[in-house]
Amino acid sequence: MLPWLSPMLQDLLVEAAWQTLFMVGAAAGIAVLLGLPLALLLQATAPGGLAPSPAVNRPLGLVVNAVRSVPFIILMVAIVPFTRLVAGTSIGTGAAVVPLALAATAFIVRLFENALREVDRGVVEAARAMGATRLQIIAKVLVPEALPGLLAAVTVTLVSLVGYSAMAGAVGGGGLGDLGIRFGYQRFMPEVMATVVLILILFVQGLQSLGDWLVRRLSRR
Amino acid sequence: MVSGFRMMFDHPATEAPAAVATDPAIRLTGLRRRFPGAPAPALDGVSLEVAAGEVFGIVGRSGAGKSTLIRCVNLLERPDAGRVEVLGRDLTAVDEAGLRAARRGIGMVFQHFNLLASRSVAGNIAFPLEVAGLPRAEREARVAELLPLVGLQAKRDAYPAQLSGGQKQRVGIARALASRPAILLCDEATSALDPETTAEILGLLRELRARLRLTVLLITHEMAVVKALCDRVAVLEAGRVIEQGRVFEVFTRPQAPTTRRFVAEVIGNAVPPGTLAALPPPGPGEVRRLLRVLFAGPHSTRAVISEASRRFGLDLNILAGRIDAIGAEPFGIMALAAYGAPAAVTAATGWMQGLGLTVEPLPEGEG
Ligand SMILES: Nc1ncnc2c1ncn2[C@@H]1O[C@H](COP(=O)(O)OP(=O)(O)O)[C@@H](O)[C@H]1O
Ligand SMILES: [Mg+2]
Numbered sequence: 012m013l014p015w016l017s018p019m020l021q022d023l024l025v026e027a028a029w030q031t032l033f034m035v036g037a038a039a040g041i042a043v044l045l046g047l048p049l050a051l052l053l054q055a056t057a058p059g060g061l062a063p064s065p066a067v068n069r070p071l072g073l074v075v076n077a078v079r080s081v082p083f084i085i086l087m088v089a090i091v092p093f094t095r096l097v098a099g100t101s102i103g104t105g106a107a108v109v110p111l112a113l114a115a116t117a118f119i120v121r122l123f124e125n126a127l128r129e130v131d132r133g134v135v136e137a138a139r140a141m142g143a144t145r146l147q148i149i150a151k152v153l154v155p156e157a158l159p160g161l162l163a164a165v166t167v168t169l170v171s172l173v174g175y176s177a178m179a180g181a182v183g184g185g186g187l188g189d190l191g192i193r194f195g196y197q198r199f200m201p202e203v204m205a206t207v208v209l210i211l212i213l214f215v216q217g218l219q220s221l222g223d224w225l226v227r228r229l230s231r232r
Numbered sequence: 233m234v235s236g237f238r239m240m241f242d243h244p245a246t247e248a249p250a251a252v253a254t255d256p257a258i259r260l261t262g263l264r265r266r267f268p269g270a271p272a273p274a275l276d277g278v279s280l281e282v283a284a285g286e287v288f289g290i291v292g293r294s295g296a297g298k299s300t301l302i303r304c305v306n307l308l309e310r311p312d313a314g315r316v317e318v319l320g321r322d323l324t325a326v327d328e329a330g331l332r333a334a335r336r337g338i339g340m341v342f343q344h345f346n347l348l349a350s351r352s353v354a355g356n357i358a359f360p361l362e363v364a365g366l367p368r369a370e371r372e373a374r375v376a377e378l379l380p381l382v383g384l385q386a387k388r389d390a391y392p393a394q395l396s397g398g399q400k401q402r403v404g405i406a407r408a409l410a411s412r413p414a415i416l417l418c419d420e421a422t423s424a425l426d427p428e429t430t431a432e433i434l435g436l437l438r439e440l441r442a443r444l445r446l447t448v449l450l451i452t453h454e455m456a457v458v459k460a461l462c463d464r465v466a467v468l469e470a471g472r473v474i475e476q477g478r479v480f481e482v483f484t485r486p487q488a489p490t491t492r493r494f495v496a497e498v499i500g501n502a503v504p505p506g507t508l509a510a511l512p513p514p515g516p517g518e519v520r521r522l523l524r525v526l527f528a529g530p531h532s533t534r535a536v537i538s539e540a541s542r543r544f545g546l547d548l549n550i551l552a553g554r555i556d557a558i559g560a561e562p563f564g565i566m567a568l569a570a571y572g573a574p575a576a577v578t579a580a581t582g583w584m585q586g587l588g589l590t591v592e593p594l595p596e597g598e599g
Binding site: 143 | 306308331332333334335336338340342344346347348349350351359360362363364391392393407411417
């Protein structure tokens with residue numbers, strides 16, 4: 012495989028690919044786990060929601076927007092103390108997951124919120140008329156009805172995370188992007204850069220196709 | 233003793249039990265609702281009673297407050313003031329859990345069906361049962377009962393996107409009936425359907441209402457729906473009930489101008505345009521009166537017009553007319569131009585009224 016690269020570079024490439032997969036996967040997993048409840052909370056506390064509450068909705072929305080508006084490279088450096096607290100270190104692949112997960116959570120919350128907002132209000136009203144509790148409405152109406160949109164949001168987030176993860180080199184996170192910069196750019200090895208780019212393209216294409224296929228399968232519209 | 237009493241008074245199974253003087257199924261008292269920022273209240277003191285087992289229609293123009301009113305019955309909308317009593321219980325006074333339980337006894341059908349796109353037909357019908365915590369086996373058994381009731385056996389596993397509008401509304405109706413409610417609320421249940429499908433769904437509702445002895449409160453902007461289905465009707469305008477009564481009475485003797493217009497939509501007895509201008513003037517010593525004659529009950533088949541003409545020596549020119557029936561009650565409405573001596577016209581009018589017909593000057597706007 013990849014005969015135009017030296018065995019050492021091939022090893023580095025495999026290691027970097029695993030690092031990228033780990034960073035993207037872990038950050039996306041955390042983002043979904045934190046993002047869905049947060050999005051449901053935002054949606055429920057919005058005006059006209061299941062439990063309208065500006066006192067919850069406004070501050071939460073502000074925090075989400077604040078995180079979203081900080082460029083990732085700055086966010087990564089700015090939260091180093093927090094990263095150290097959570098991961099025990101601020102350097103390495105594991106540590107890079109912390110800022111990636113934070114950025115991805117803020118990103119996916121808004122996408123999830125949009126997907127939830129797409130659910131027909133009439134259907135929620137019908138569920139209320141049938142005597143459903145708020146939790147039942149969330150679990151049996153909002154999430155299942157929004158599922159295709161939620162999955163599309165996960166796909167978009169995964170693809171964005173691949174891009175963000177390239178910046179993880181700044182905190183010693185490694186990964187494909189980092190390899191491309193260090194060897195392809197800084198050591199003038201265009202074949203490394205080309206290979207990295209090729210793998211990233213295939214990776215993103217694969218994610219997108221898988222996501223689209225799942226959305227199509229689950230969509231009953 | 234109880235069983236002996238029951239036996240004495242038992243009716244054949246097909247007949248509804250004799251009406252006992254009981255509480256109405258729904259009693260709304262002085263409902264008011266004003267949406268924040270709205271210039272006028274959506275409900276401005278509405279009081280209504282719907283008797284158990286009757287089909288009650290509320291008709292009104294778009295924006296009259298119909299949806300707000302029907303949503304108050306299961307408190308999807310909480311009125312600012314007034315009482316909502318359903319089956320003898322004041323729902324404005326019960327807590328959240330009590331309200332949810334009460335809602336399970338009130339089925340609701342929506343204009344836009346409001347089905348879950350992610351669930352099959354069976355899944356949608358089972359939804360209220362799932363919400364109520366019924367075990368799976370019971371849910372499936374109930375769904376299997378309901379599907380043939382609405383004629384959807386073949387569509388059990390289809391998704392809403394694969395159904396026609398009429399089929400979607402059948403699912404909506406089956407879902408509304410799943411928890412065996414005593415009361416069914418219909419918010420413009422046929423307004424998104426074409427005329428043929430509308431007739432089909434109205435037929436289904438009529439059948440279900442009789443079979444399940446439902447109390448139905450429906451709202452509509454179409455008087456044809458009221459005529460096809462309802463026992464009584466209330467006309468809502470700007471958040472107030474401006475007229476109510478038995479459908480036959482309201483159709484044959486509408487009082488308010490709005491009601492007249494609604495009725496005219498269905499039993500279009502309006503005189504064709506240009507007819508009045510083309511009428512010959514009265515001869516010397518004669519008058520011309522434009523009359524609206526309403527036949528109801530036994531007279532609708534009698535040859536009253538020709539007899540009046542002969543007896544009183546009048547020329548009676550029929551401008552428009554229609555024979556129709558509401559339920560099993562026939563009636564006729566006719567617009568006449570009567571020519572003759574003033575005394576003869578007056579006498580003829582009195583004679584017809586003596587027979588129980590309603591005779592009145594042709595209302596403005598119908599000529
Ligand atoms: N949620 C709402 N917020 C503000 N205004 C509303 C709301 N729902 C209804 N209205 C207003 O109340 C009036 C009555 O509406 P509605 O009950 O839907 O009438 P109808 O069903 O007879 O068309 C309208 O003027 C409408 O704009
Ligand atoms: Mg309406």
